[in-house]
Amino acid sequence: MTLRVDNLKVWYRTPRGEVQALDGVSFGVADGEIVGLAGESGCGKSTLGRSLIRLDAAMRHVDGTVELDGKELPIADDERMSGFRFKEVSIIPQYAMSALNPTRRIGGMLAELLESRGVGMAGVRDELRRRLELVGLDAEVLDRYPIELSGGMKQRMVMVISTMLNPSLLIADEVTSALDVSTQKAVAETLVEFRDRHYVKSTLFITHDLSLVYQIADSIVVMYAGRLAEKAPTDTLVAAPRHPYTRMLLAALPEVGVRYGARRLQGIPGSPPSLLTPPTGCRFRDRCPLAFDKCATQPPFVEVAPDHLVACWKAG
Amino acid sequence: MLRLDRISKTYRIGTFGSRELTAVRDVSFQVHPGEVISLIGESGSGKSTIGRMILRLTGVSAGTISFDGTDIAGFKGRGLRTYYGNVQGVFQDPFSCYNPIFRAERVLEMLRGPWFPGLDDRQWRDKVAASLEAVRLDPAQVLGKYPHQLSGGQLQRLLVARALLLDIRLLVADEIISMLDASTRIDVLNLLGDLKARGLGILFITHDLSLGNYLSDQTVILRRGEVVEQGPTERVFGRPEHPYTRALLASVPQLHRKWDRTGPGVRGAAGESA
Numbered sequence: 212m213t214l215r216v217d218n219l220k221v222w223y224r225t226p227r228g229e230v231q232a233l234d235g236v237s238f239g240v241a242d243g244e245i246v247g248l249a250g251e252s253g254c255g256k257s258t259l260g261r262s263l264i265r266l267d268a269a270m271r272h273v274d275g276t277v278e279l280d281g282k283e284l285p286i287a288d289d290e291r292m293s294g295f296r297f298k299e300v301s302i303i304p305q306y307a308m309s310a311l312n313p314t315r316r317i318g319g320m321l322a323e324l325l326e327s328r329g330v331g332m333a334g335v336r337d338e339l340r341r342r343l344e345l346v347g348l349d350a351e352v353l354d355r356y357p358i359e360l361s362g363g364m365k366q367r368m369v370m371v372i373s374t375m376l377n378p379s380l381l382i383a384d385e386v387t388s389a390l391d392v393s394t395q396k397a398v399a400e401t402l403v404e405f406r407d408r409h410y411v412k413s414t415l416f417i418t419h420d421l422s423l424v425y426q427i428a429d430s431i432v433v434m435y436a437g438r439l440a441e442k443a444p445t446d447t448l449v450a451a452p453r454h455p456y457t458r459m460l461l462a463a464l465p466e467v468g469v470r471y472g473a474r475r476l477q478g479i480p481g482s483p484p485s486l487l488t489p490p491t492g493c494r495f496r497d498r499c500p501l502a503f504d505k506c507a508t509q510p511p512f513v514e515v516a517p518d519h520l521v522a523c524w525k526a527g
Numbered sequence: 528m529l530r531l532d533r534i535s536k537t538y539r540i541g542t543f544g545s546r547e548l549t550a551v552r553d554v555s556f557q558v559h560p561g562e563v564i565s566l567i568g569e570s571g572s573g574k575s576t577i578g579r580m581i582l583r584l585t586g587v588s589a590g591t592i593s594f595d596g597t598d599i600a601g602f603k604g605r606g607l608r609t610y611y612g613n614v615q616g617v618f619q620d621p622f623s624c625y626n627p628i629f630r631a632e633r634v635l636e637m638l639r640g641p642w643f644p645g646l647d648d649r650q651w652r653d654k655v656a657a658s659l660e661a662v663r664l665d666p667a668q669v670l671g672k673y674p675h676q677l678s679g680g681q682l683q684r685l686l687v688a689r690a691l692l693l694d695i696r697l698l699v700a701d702e703i704i705s706m707l708d709a710s711t712r713i714d715v716l717n718l719l720g721d722l723k724a725r726g727l728g729i730l731f732i733t734h735d736l737s738l739g740n741y742l743s744d745q746t747v748i749l750r751r752g753e754v755v756e757q758g759p760t761e762r763v764f765g766r767p768e769h770p771y772t773r774a775l776l777a778s779v780p781q782l783h784r785k786w787d788r789t790g791p792g793v794r795g796a797a798g799e800s801a
Binding site (some may be wrong): 252280375391392393395396399402419421422423425426449450459460461463464465466467468470471472475476477478479482510517 | 570678712756776
């Protein structure tokens with residue numbers, strides 16, 4: 212097991228109190244596995260991704276542990292985490308387009324980055340060239356400024372940079388949201404390729420798009436309001452979801468071939484609860500058609516079938 | 528109702544406008560009452576430019592856009608005002624359409640002075656309530672609230688309600704649901720479907736093929752400013768003729784159908800040079 216997250220709680224400090232953005236999350240990522248983390252805006256999926264690499268000043272590690280390759284990640288200790296970043300855990304940020312320093316040539320920036328981890332540019336040059344070729348970039352992009360690259364090219368460049376030191380865990384946070392469908396497919400497939408070539412051991416692929424994560428992930432985790440709702444192997448989750456939220460979310464997705472006149476899809480009425488003062492019990496309770504008395508108590512995240520975990524009293 | 532006849536748009540770029548960039552070339556289509564036309568394309572395909580030209584936010588370089596047989600380029604003063612009473616647009620980012628220091632319904636109130644000076648308070652309230660009902664918003668939930676207190680879906684529906692206050696006949700919907708969550712996005716789509724049933728013509732501009740497919744009667748696929756394929760939605764999606772349309776369809780992530788990993792490279796087909 213590459214990654215083991217146990218009861219992780221990370222809250223945000225705000226003037227109006229603490230936002231319980233990540234509230235008791237437990238799951239694992241196996242060696243060589245691509246886990247898709249899906250959910251709607253504000254569900255805590257990006258907070259989870261960021262917690263695994265760097266907590267910013269507003270974030271507070273409240274409880275829980277994270278283990279990477281058997282070692283505990285000191286997520287609350289910024290300085291000690293520094294030894295893990297880039298080498299052991301790496302991230303492709305949400306806006307990779309703006310992750311590159313606009314005033315520096317890409318090659319110079321990369322050399323500096325590698326040097327800060329004690330790696331010389333000369334030693335990796337051949338490997339770098341191979342990887343650039345793999346993502347369809349010419350080695351001469353290293354002499355260019357970020358502004359000279361298109362959005363898709365910058366995205367691929369950042370992917371190569373982030374994985375240069377073969378990290379155990381790669382966090383890909385909404386890496387394709389800003390891209391066109393065809394570029395999106397190329398970028399998503401590159402992530403699979405990186406895994407297959409062992410550039411990264413495991414990947415946590417964060418997205419709001421279930422149909423995209425279905426394409427490349429081995430298993431999918433669905434989050435709702437700071438907690439995990441369901442985790443299952445990809446095909447199981449899409450074909451036989453057990454959590455009412457997962458079911459309703461899947462039913463709300465228009466697909467090519469589904470037409471308004473023929474089949475009217477339904478959204479999920481209501482909106483997620485405020486995480487400043489979250490309700491007790493199941494957080495999906497107010498929007499759930501199956502809710503009953505017992506939902507006032509928080510349902511545990513339990514295994515209902517092999518590798519299939521659900522947090523719902525009705526799913527058992 | 529609306530007819531685009533071989534319209535083009537060229538921009539001057541470079542120092543002193545020394546070069547020309549053709550953003551839209553020879554695009555023709557029509558929108559009839561009660562019809563939804565999807566304008567689908569990737570970034571840089573000119574789809575938003577077409578929407579902006581229809582809304583007169585930018586000029587047309589060649590060709591004509593006519594509404595009920597009259598060229599819209601000639602509209603001035605009263606004529607333009609009448610045109611905007613018939614045609615309105617809603618755009619991608621609902622958050623940036625509101626001034627955060629005013630209550631959200633200000634976008635509705637601003638129409639009252641110029642357009643409905645004759646209505647008394649009661650009539651105005653009824654009118655607002657009717658348009659909110661048409662977009663399935665509960666007045667108690669949205670009126671008196673500030674933009675940050677409302678969800679993206681609510682703000683977007685409020686903007687549609689604003690357009691409906693004017694009894695418009697054509698709505699230009701430019702990526703209006705791209706920023707919304709999956710669970711609320713479908714509600715806005717269904718709303719457009721209901722409005723279409725009431726006779727509203729809709730130009731639905733999107734990059735997302737599955738969203739375009741769900742709603743529209745006619746589909747226009749654009750690539751670098753040119754139409755590559757257009758026709759009834761069933762035909763364009765069911766039996767795409769152009770290789771670009773096929774490549775685009777093959778790269779849409781869909782549930783229950785995984786990408787063909789061995790298929791032809793889309794990167795080349797989509798025209799992005801590496």
